Amino acid sequence: xxxxxxxxxxxxxxxxxxxxxxxxxxxxxxxxxxxxxxxxxxxxxxxxxxxxxxxxxxxxxxxxxxxxxxxxxxxxxxxxxxxxxxxxxxxxxxxxxxxxxxxxxxxxxxxxxxxxxxxxxxxxxxxxxxxxxxxxxxxxxxxxxxxxxxxxxxxxxxxxxxxxxxxxxxxxxxxxxxxxxxxxxxxxxxxxxxxxxxxxxxxxxxxxxxxxxxxxxxxxxxxxxxxxxxxxxxxxxxxxxxxxxxxxxxxxxxxxxxxxxxxxxxxxxxxxxxxxxxxxxxxxxxxxxxxxxxxxxxxxxxxxxxxxxxxxxxxxxxxxxxxxxxxxxx
Amino acid sequence: xxxxxxxxxxxxxxxxxxxxxxxxxxxxxxxxxxxxxxxxxxxxxxxxxxxxxxxxxxxxxxxxxxxxxxxxxxxxxxxxxxxxxxxxxxxxxxxxxxxxxxxxxxxxxxxxxxxxxxxxxxxxxxxxxxxxxxxxxxxxxxxxxxxxxxxxxxxxxxxxxx
Amino acid sequence: xxxxxxxxxxxxxxxxxxxxxxxxxxxxxxxxxxxxxxxxxxxxxxxxxxxxxxxxxxxxxxxxxxxxxxxxxxxxxxxxxxxxxxxxxxxxxxxxxxxxxxxxxxxxxxxxxxxxxxxxxxxxxxxxxxxxxxxxxxxxxxxxxxxxxxxxxxxxxxxxxxxxxxxxxxxxxxxxxxxxxxxxxxxxxxxxxxxxxxxxxxxxxxxxxxxxxxxxxxxxxxxxxxxxxxxxxxxxxxxxxxxxxxxxxxxxxxxxxxxxxxxxxxxxxxxxxxxxxxxxxxxxxxxxxxxxxxxxxxxxxxxxxxxxxxxxxxxxxxxxxxxxxxxxxxxxxxxxxxxxxxxxxxxxxxxxxxxxxxxxxxxxxxxxxxxxxxxxxxxxxxxxxxxxxxxxxxxxxxxxxxxxxxxxxxxxxxxxxxxxxxxxxxxxxxxxxxxxxxxxxxxxxxxxxxxxxxxxxxxxxxxxxxxxxxxxxxxxxxxxxxxxxxxxx
Numbered sequence: 001x002x003x004x005x006x007x008x009x010x011x012x013x014x015x016x017x018x019x020x021x022x023x024x025x026x027x028x029x030x031x032x033x034x035x036x037x038x039x040x041x042x043x044x045x046x047x048x049x050x051x052x053x054x055x056x057x058x059x060x061x062x063x064x065x066x067x068x069x070x071x072x073x074x075x076x077x078x079x080x081x082x083x084x085x086x087x088x089x090x091x092x093x094x095x096x097x098x099x100x101x102x103x104x105x106x107x108x109x110x111x112x113x114x115x116x117x118x119x120x121x122x123x124x125x126x127x128x129x130x131x132x133x134x135x136x137x138x139x140x141x142x143x144x145x146x147x148x149x150x151x152x153x154x155x156x157x158x159x160x161x162x163x164x165x166x167x168x169x170x171x172x173x174x175x176x177x178x179x180x181x182x183x184x185x186x187x188x189x190x191x192x193x194x195x196x197x198x199x200x201x202x203x204x205x206x207x208x209x210x211x212x213x214x215x216x217x218x219x220x221x222x223x224x225x226x227x228x229x230x231x232x233x234x235x236x237x238x239x240x241x242x243x244x245x246x247x248x249x250x251x252x253x254x255x256x257x258x259x260x261x262x263x264x265x266x267x268x269x270x271x272x273x274x275x276x277x278x279x280x281x282x283x284x285x286x287x288x289x290x291x292x293x294x295x296x297x298x299x300x301x302x303x304x305x306x307x308x309x310x311x312x313x314x315x316x317x318x319x320x321x322x323x324x325x326x327x328x329x330x
Numbered sequence: 331x332x333x334x335x336x337x338x339x340x341x342x343x344x345x346x347x348x349x350x351x352x353x354x355x356x357x358x359x360x361x362x363x364x365x366x367x368x369x370x371x372x373x374x375x376x377x378x379x380x381x382x383x384x385x386x387x388x389x390x391x392x393x394x395x396x397x398x399x400x401x402x403x404x405x406x407x408x409x410x411x412x413x414x415x416x417x418x419x420x421x422x423x424x425x426x427x428x429x430x431x432x433x434x435x436x437x438x439x440x441x442x443x444x445x446x447x448x449x450x451x452x453x454x455x456x457x458x459x460x461x462x463x464x465x466x467x468x469x470x471x472x473x474x475x476x477x478x479x480x481x482x483x484x485x486x487x488x489x490x491x492x
Numbered sequence: 493x494x495x496x497x498x499x500x501x502x503x504x505x506x507x508x509x510x511x512x513x514x515x516x517x518x519x520x521x522x523x524x525x526x527x528x529x530x531x532x533x534x535x536x537x538x539x540x541x542x543x544x545x546x547x548x549x550x551x552x553x554x555x556x557x558x559x560x561x562x563x564x565x566x567x568x569x570x571x572x573x574x575x576x577x578x579x580x581x582x583x584x585x586x587x588x589x590x591x592x593x594x595x596x597x598x599x600x601x602x603x604x605x606x607x608x609x610x611x612x613x614x615x616x617x618x619x620x621x622x623x624x625x626x627x628x629x630x631x632x633x634x635x636x637x638x639x640x641x642x643x644x645x646x647x648x649x650x651x652x653x654x655x656x657x658x659x660x661x662x663x664x665x666x667x668x669x670x671x672x673x674x675x676x677x678x679x680x681x682x683x684x685x686x687x688x689x690x691x692x693x694x695x696x697x698x699x700x701x702x703x704x705x706x707x708x709x710x711x712x713x714x715x716x717x718x719x720x721x722x723x724x725x726x727x728x729x730x731x732x733x734x735x736x737x738x739x740x741x742x743x744x745x746x747x748x749x750x751x752x753x754x755x756x757x758x759x760x761x762x763x764x765x766x767x768x769x770x771x772x773x774x775x776x777x778x779x780x781x782x783x784x785x786x787x788x789x790x791x792x793x794x795x796x797x798x799x800x801x802x803x804x805x806x807x808x809x810x811x812x813x814x815x816x817x818x819x820x821x822x823x824x825x826x827x828x829x830x831x832x833x834x835x836x837x838x839x840x841x842x843x844x845x846x847x848x849x850x851x852x853x854x855x856x857x858x859x860x861x862x863x864x865x866x867x868x869x870x871x872x873x874x875x876x877x878x879x880x881x882x883x884x885x886x887x888x889x890x891x892x893x894x895x896x897x898x899x900x901x902x903x904x905x906x907x908x909x910x911x912x913x914x915x916x917x918x919x920x921x922x923x924x925x926x927x928x929x930x931x932x933x934x935x936x937x938x939x940x941x942x943x944x945x946x947x948x949x950x951x952x953x954x955x956x957x958x959x960x961x962x963x964x965x966x967x968x969x970x971x972x973x974x975x976x977x978x979x980x981x
Contacts, residue, residue: 126763
């Protein structure tokens with residue numbers, strides 16, 4: 001009997017699933033050593049089949065996606081019970097990822113915006129409901145929670161694998177490790193370890209030349225003349241999240257001429273990725289009085305979005321005040 | 331109607347100027363509001379925005395940062411970094427719905443004990459006017475027991491009890 | 493009344509469930525496709541700088557991030573009133589063609605294909621890509637793996653990463669192509685053309701050549717007469733990256749074409765209380781309920797729609813397949829939804845041919861791939877064809893280029909009503925009084941939506957919100973007469 005493997009998506013985009021498929025032929029190693037017990041992207045096992053599985057009967061579950069609805073929460077708890085090893089896979093499960101930016105707004109504001117777009121025709125003011133009556137009976141939708149949460153804010157997580165998505169060479173390395181463990185040739189690292197990633201920041205993997213930073217002007221990428229492909233992007237005045245972001249991705253984006261946007265989450269030992277960015281940027285910009293400093297900072301028109309792009313839900317504050325207020329009223 | 335809310339304020343002071351100013355205020359028995367809990371760092375440039383955010387997330391209603399006057403930093407230029415971090419932090423806090431005035435940066439030389447006492451009093455009143463922040467605690471999963479089954483059971487018992 | 497629930501929908505992207513209501517005899521009374529997911533992009537992108545939209549909206553969908561990346565880049569171009577230089581535009585389309593090739597391959601072999609290659613009634617444990625590889629053997633299995641690898645590697649070489657590319661910005665691209673990269677991309681593209689031809693042959697032999705499947709495809713259970721939509725170039729041929737949107741009626745007559753900024757003249761979206769996903773329909777025809785036909789505004793996007801809405805394909809091998817497709821199926825337009833699988837493979841071939849065309853274009857290695865905008869940003873619309881359907885990104889910004897309004901009409905969203913019709917019809921066709929409802933039967937109901945290659949994470953861009961209790965009283969046409977809400981009490 002091969003041990004069981006599962007992969008599940010909560011509030012997610014499917015990119016983690018594609019990244020797993022992008023390990024190419026190595027997916028056959030997965031197949032040779034595991035029985036895939038549950039993977040809605042690729043096979044037809046349904047929720048009712050998971051409910052009747054024995055506790056701890058799945059050896060390892062890769063759980064991606066954030067906890068946005070009551071269904072996501074239910075599946076997180078269900079899969080925690082059914083799985084010996086639960087991995088928070090990808091940025092959404094680990095720190096909330098880009099959908100975590102919804103935590104900047106209250107549900108009411110979001111709600112009022114949703115059904116009033118230029119192409120929406122809704123004169124009756126209809127809203128989706130958790131329980132809707134139709135002619136034949138009742139239809140249910142899972143309740144929407146006011147604040148998006150990460151997997152480890154809902155259940156105990158055994159390992160963390162960051163990335164949006166985790167790069168396929170890292171996934172391949174982790175699959176190799178899992179196969180070795182199953183074959184009794186290796187041991188898993190201590191619980192709580194961040195796997196499939198580096199122990200430093202993206203800057204360390206980036207081949208661009210870094211020198212002394214004295215940034216007197218920050219511009220946006222569309223304003224830039226052709227950028228020097230060999231020089232650090234920050235030093236050229238383009239915001240880059242490399243200093244605050246965990247390594248492991250081979251700094252692909254800076255190598256392609258685009259700034260790091262922070263998708264591998266907080267650098268090791270940083271409690272708050274946004275705070276780490278703030279301190280890093282403040283250390284290297286010019287300005288000795290309020291006016292001069294403000295002029296440089298005006299080049300970052302959206303600091304919350306830029307610094308917390310992937311990690312707002314896992315940051316120290318986690319959400320805006322108005323979003324939190326709705327949790328209290330719930 | 332009197333506002334009886336007593337703000338909780340964390341004060342990060344630098345060792346060289348502003349901590350000594352606070353000391354002077356104390357030894358000259360100047361009265362000032364007791365709401366500020368002082369934490370001494372070697373330099374205002376040591377202030378990581380993480381400290382401020384953690385203070386606010388863990389129950390502080392305001393944060394006061396004090397350092398040496400620009401040009402007088404014991405480590406030459408690090409108080410400029412404090413200024414830059416402070417201004418960037420304020421912009422970010424505003425987007426999160428936290429009044430930027432809750433995080434105040436002020437300069438004080440070692441001789442300015444009285445001025446610092448006044449600054450503290452003013453800041454406490456300002457935060458009192460803003461009201462309590464009361465940031466919600468971080469959600470945590472059910473306390474991990476020896477096995478997952480026990481943890482699930484514990485969670486169920488908790489749910490039933492609440 | 494009893495019900496059958498299929499939860500979750502599987503072998504697609506995103507979350508969905510199907511509720512089938514049965515009367516006491518066991519006949520299907522009605523079916524509902526409910527989408528229980530939302531994340532709220534249209535709200536939380538407000539306040540973000542517009543140049544970030546290509547990487548922010550990528551995360552709407554990790555299966556088709558390239559589609560959002562390009563629609564966002566085009567909308568951002570329009571916001572700034574710029575056009576990328578020709579080489580920048582061609583690089584985007586080259587990336588896009590390779591992506592289409594990878595995505596259509598993924599759908600045919602991994603998502604929808606197993607129903608045909610293993611059979612609709614095959615055991616669940618085998619009715620998936622791993623079962624397919626065991627059945628067809630490693631030689632073919634390796635080809636499928638290689639096809640995806642080549643497509644994603646080309647995306648990575650131009651876009652920076654395999655999933656969630658990062659190089660499209662307002663005004664063009666952040667990097668150009670070297671000759672070494674170009675030569676490698678051309679080599680992979682030529683292999684891709686052969687693989688597409690192999691796939692079409694496989695479909696012909698294994699699917700059309702199997703009488704049971706042929707009957708399923710040509711039969712009525714999965715057929716609906718609706719309007720069709722797709723981007724076309726200046727010669728009215730299918731184009732994935734740019735053009736005007738062509739709309740044709742169930743009879744095949746072209747109703748008209750529209751430019752991106754005109755989309756609100758053509759499309760409206762309805763809301764139902766039992767799904768987070770809205771229901772677009774053609775404004776000019778109007779919403780008549782969940783019915784098909786010329787008088788109903790329900791339309792379909794998808795590869796089949798694009799073929800129906802165009803006059804042909806822009807590359808020679810694909811054009812020959814286009815002609816063979818319609819000759820076999822009895823002319824245009826084709827209404828059978830399972831034929832979408834075949835149309836998808838015709839597009840697979842076009843994507844590969846276009847990949848080679850662009851990889852051998854003399855301008856493709858030009859270093860001139862980006863212009864710096866000079867105008868103040870305001871408003872813009874960008875439209876591409878996502879593999880699942882027409883994708884529209886509409887932005888408004890302030891004078892600094894920070895977003896003040898975001899409206900998205902996404903590929904699969906276009907198909908919400910059409911999929912609902914298809915599921916309902918298939919349920920009625922396969923589940924009747926006295927039927928023993930086995931798993932394979934329910935799978936045949938699921939095959940009704942799988943043909944559309946749904947991307948439900950894409951589709952749901954409504955926003956998180958509190959769900960108050962609401963009672964909605966409607967007339968016989970479904971229009972609300974009175975709405976009572978708990979928060980109004």
